[in-house]
Amino acid sequence: MKTQVCIIGGGPAGLMLSHVLDANGIDNVVLERQSREYVLGRIRAGVLEHNTVQMLRDYGLGERMDKIGKPKDGTRILWQDRPDFFIDVKKWTGKQMMAYGQTYITEDLYAARDRDGGAVICEAAHVALHDIDSDAPHVTYERDGATHRIDCRFIAGCDGFHGPSRRAIPDSHRREYMRDYPFGWMGVMVEKPPLDDFIYAYHGDGMAMAAQRNPMLSRYYVQAPITDTPQDWPDERFWETLLSRFPAEVAAKIQTGPTIEKSMAPLRSFVSEPMRHGSLFLAGDAAHIVPPTGAKGLNLAFSDVHYLQRALVAFFKQGQGDLIAGYSDTALRRVWSAENISWRLTKLLHVFPGEDPFEQKIRQNDYDLLLMSEAAQHALAYEYIGLPFET
Ligand code: RFL
Numbered sequence: 001m002k003t004q005v006c007i008i009g010g011g012p013a014g015l016m017l018s019h020v021l022d023a024n025g026i027d028n029v030v031l032e033r034q035s036r037e038y039v040l041g042r043i044r045a046g047v048l049e050h051n052t053v054q055m056l057r058d059y060g061l062g063e064r065m066d067k068i069g070k071p072k073d074g075t076r077i078l079w080q081d082r083p084d085f086f087i088d089v090k091k092w093t094g095k096q097m098m099a100y101g102q103t104y105i106t107e108d109l110y111a112a113r114d115r116d117g118g119a120v121i122c123e124a125a126h127v128a129l130h131d132i133d134s135d136a137p138h139v140t141y142e143r144d145g146a147t148h149r150i151d152c153r154f155i156a157g158c159d160g161f162h163g164p165s166r167r168a169i170p171d172s173h174r175r176e177y178m179r180d181y182p183f184g185w186m187g188v189m190v191e192k193p194p195l196d197d198f199i200y201a202y203h204g205d206g207m208a209m210a211a212q213r214n215p216m217l218s219r220y221y222v223q224a225p226i227t228d229t230p231q232d233w234p235d236e237r238f239w240e241t242l243l244s245r246f247p248a249e250v251a252a253k254i255q256t257g258p259t260i261e262k263s264m265a266p267l268r269s270f271v272s273e274p275m276r277h278g279s280l281f282l283a284g285d286a287a288h289i290v291p292p293t294g295a296k297g298l299n300l301a302f303s304d305v306h307y308l309q310r311a312l313v314a315f316f317k318q319g320q321g322d323l324i325a326g327y328s329d330t331a332l333r334r335v336w337s338a339e340n341i342s343w344r345l346t347k348l349l350h351v352f353p354g355e356d357p358f359e360q361k362i363r364q365n366d367y368d369l370l371l372m373s374e375a376a377q378h379a380l381a382y383e384y385i386g387l388p389f390e391t
């Protein structure tokens with residue numbers, strides 16, 4: 001098989017890139033290791049930045065989002081024994097966020113690929129990249145007991161943190177920056193109406209968070225030791241812990257019940273530079289991971305796709321290579337700003353095992369600055385909604 005762009009990974013980054021390239025008349029094929037049902041069964045992000053919302057609308061993918069998604073003016077922070085704070089993105093930036101789950105976006109993207117006759121090959125095993133240093137790379141994979149080959153001009157590595165694309169770049173040309181946190185987020189899904197706002201709650205025992213998917217589906221998280229598994233957190237323990245970390249008047253409004261999903265998400269900050277090597281581009285989690293504090297992971301995947309599609313369209317349609325050459329630097333500027341805010345929010349809102357009273361005082365002082373200073377409120381809102389795309 002021959003195509004212009006071979007996209008490895010059928011998560012949000014790969015599917016969105018495929019959709020946008022197709023809309024620009026650029027031939028592409030998506031190779032996904034898992035079945036479609038598996039990909040659609042994953043429960044992950046729930047908050048979209050203004051830029052992501054705009055991209056979905058611009059490419060005809062906004063219909064269901066605008067129907068069932070919930071626009072949000074910001075996110076609330078509650079703090080044990082301190083006044084509440086609202087990250088007011090509407091007030092400071094004029095923009096809104098959208099509560100719309102990654103699962104819905106992936107469903108919308110698969111539906112659009114089906115409708116437009118996009119080539120998405122699921123259950124592609126042993127995907128391997130070849131000749132990425134050349135102008136004529138190829139990708140091999142196995143399916144139905146046979147080995148297949150796709151020749152292309154470019155490869156887009158959208159295969160997440162564990163995929164083969166990043167590792168295809170020689171170690172000597174790749175630098176990785178990593179921070180693992182000693183805790184994770186134990187998350188549950190429950191079929192009960194959510195609270196009105198997204199809420200991060202800081203408590204001396206650890207963070208808790210309230211999120212939402214739809215009017216009858218709530219998502220909650222508690223900070224837990226990294227070694228914990230869902231088996232360590234029977235529903236009763238989860239709810240007791242969650243409610244104890246929210247102020248009593250908010251806890252009273254949380255509707256608990258039997259959970260329909262429970263999983264542990266480790267927290268990690270990670271960037272691999274550069275995001276291009278020869279004919280291979282990396283986008284999304286293949287190149288970087290942020291901790292969920294700040295909800296930047298999915299939004300960064302979309303921002304990479306924005307810069308990458310722009311570069312590929314300029315190359316194939318106008319014969320210009322400068323955006324291809326600049327892709328990595330441009331994408332990385334936005335990546336690092338998201339890494340920065342996610343890291344700072346993670347430090348602000350979590351209890352770190354072994355931290356001393358000095359670190360606790362500094363954290364409290366960071367929060368007090370937010371309560372006091374309009375300049376600090378403005379700066380946080382600006383970073384939280386995500387930087388504008390560079391033109
Ligand atoms: P994805 O979604 O991981 O998709 C990559 C796709 O590549 C496929 N793949 C391969 N395909 C072919 N051959 C191979 N060898 C392959 N290896 C892997 C995978 O099956 C998959 O379908 O990356 P993408 O598209 O870059 O999208 C990024 C987002 O999914 C991610 O940033 C967020 O979901 C991160 N994230 C969260 N972000 C938030 O903003 N808020 C959250 O609450 C939130 N929760 C989460 C998360 C990520 C999690 N992970 C990665 C375990 C919770 C979890 C548990």
Ligand code: PHB
Pocket residue numbers: 044045046047198211212219292293294295
């Ligand atoms: C979610 O909706 O699951 C969610 C929202 C905000 C976050 C993390 C997760 O920071």
